[in-house]
Amino acid sequence: MFVGIDVSKDQxxxxxxxxxxxxxxxxxxxxxxxxxxxxxxxxxxxxxxEATGGYERLLVATLAEAGLPVVxxxxxxxxxxxxxxxxxxxxxxxxxxxxxxxxxxxxxPLRRPLEAxxxxxxxxxxxxxxxxxxxxxxxxxxxxxxxxxxxASIEVVLQALEQELDAQLRxxxxxxxxxxxxxxxxxxxxxxxxxxxxxLPELGRIGRRQVVKLIGLAPLNRDSxxxxxxxxxxxxxxxxxxxx
Numbered sequence: 508m509f510v511g512i513d514v515s516k517d518q519x520x521x522x523x524x525x526x527x528x529x530x531x532x533x534x535x536x537x538x539x540x541x542x543x544x545x546x547x548x549x550x551x552x553x554x555x556x557e558a559t560g561g562y563e564r565l566l567v568a569t570l571a572e573a574g575l576p577v578v579x580x581x582x583x584x585x586x587x588x589x590x591x592x593x594x595x596x597x598x599x600x601x602x603x604x605x606x607x608x609x610x611x612x613x614x615x616p617l618r619r620p621l622e623a624x625x626x627x628x629x630x631x632x633x634x635x636x637x638x639x640x641x642x643x644x645x646x647x648x649x650x651x652x653x654x655x656x657x658x659a660s661i662e663v664v665l666q667a668l669e670q671e672l673d674a675q676l677r678x679x680x681x682x683x684x685x686x687x688x689x690x691x692x693x694x695x696x697x698x699x700x701x702x703x704x705x706x707l708p709e710l711g712r713i714g715r716r717q718v719v720k721l722i723g724l725a726p727l728n729r730d731s732x733x734x735x736x737x738x739x740x741x742x743x744x745x746x747x748x749x750x751x
Contacts, residue, residue: 510554511606513599514563519544522603524611531600541566545573553610557582557602568626578615585609619708628682629705635668636746685711702750723748 513520514536523530534540548554554570554577556563563579570577589595589605609615642661682704689700703710710718719725723743729736740748 508551509607509611510548510551511603511608511610512554512556512566513602513606514556514559514566515599516562518599519566520599520603522600522607524607529604529607531603536566538565538569541569545569545575548575551576553578553614555580555606555610555615557585557606576617578610578617580606580609580615588613625705625708628701631668631671632701632705633746635665635701638665638668699750702747706744706747722751724751 509524511522511524517536519534519536519540521532521534523532534544548570554575556567556577556579558579558581567577567579585602585605586597588609589597589601592605592608594601594605638661642665645657645661648657685704686697686700689695689703690697707718707722709721713721716725721743723745724740726738726740728738
């Protein structure tokens with residue numbers, strides 16, 4: 508059984524691919540429905556969900572906690588898969604069907620879910636990134652407004668967040684050691700290290716070439732016949748690539 512779940516704010520669109528055929532279902536997105544859903548997904552080989560900017564987190568956390576084979580995939584990869592199948596239309600129902608088929612045909616590899624401490628750190632790193640973007644926007648406005656009070660309020664929030672990030676790192680001895688080792692690399696500072704620890708859990712578990720490709724820093728070939736195109740980097744984990 509392969510299951511695709513399209514997640515929105517208030518509902519879940521499900522597609523079930525089983526030997527007996529395709530089944531579709533729509534559920535309200537709240538904890539009571541999720542607990543009932545867990546019991547029905549015990550036989551699933553893959554449960555495929557797209558990264559949707561945060562809406563999927565409760566669903567993924569619930570399924571992962573129950574030990575179910577849930578996989579969060581890149582929406583671009585699934586859209587390319589759909590185009591290859593000639594599925595150009597896009598609705599919640601179609602997306603769920605494509606996700607289920609993607610799970611059956613591609614069998615995306617399972618990743619260990621983030622432990623609670625790393626998930627908390629990742630959330631703080633993401634929040635810090637949002638505030639930095641907000642701060643830059645405010646600073647751009649201050650070039651003409653010269654409102655020092657606005658700048659000061661943003662700096663206070665950022666400073667409080669930095670302190671919370673440091674506290675998270677101090678609570679885990681393993682992270683302390685990794686933090687020290689990564690900071691010893693020339694040109695690598697605390698901000699970059701936090702991003703690596705939060706958003707690249709594979710670091711230290713896979714080879715350096717795999718890490719570079721995962722981040723999106725490996726130059727990709729673009730050749731055809733005798734023509735040799737320029738190698739370019741793209742894809743991968745944008746936030747990690749940007750930090751590096």
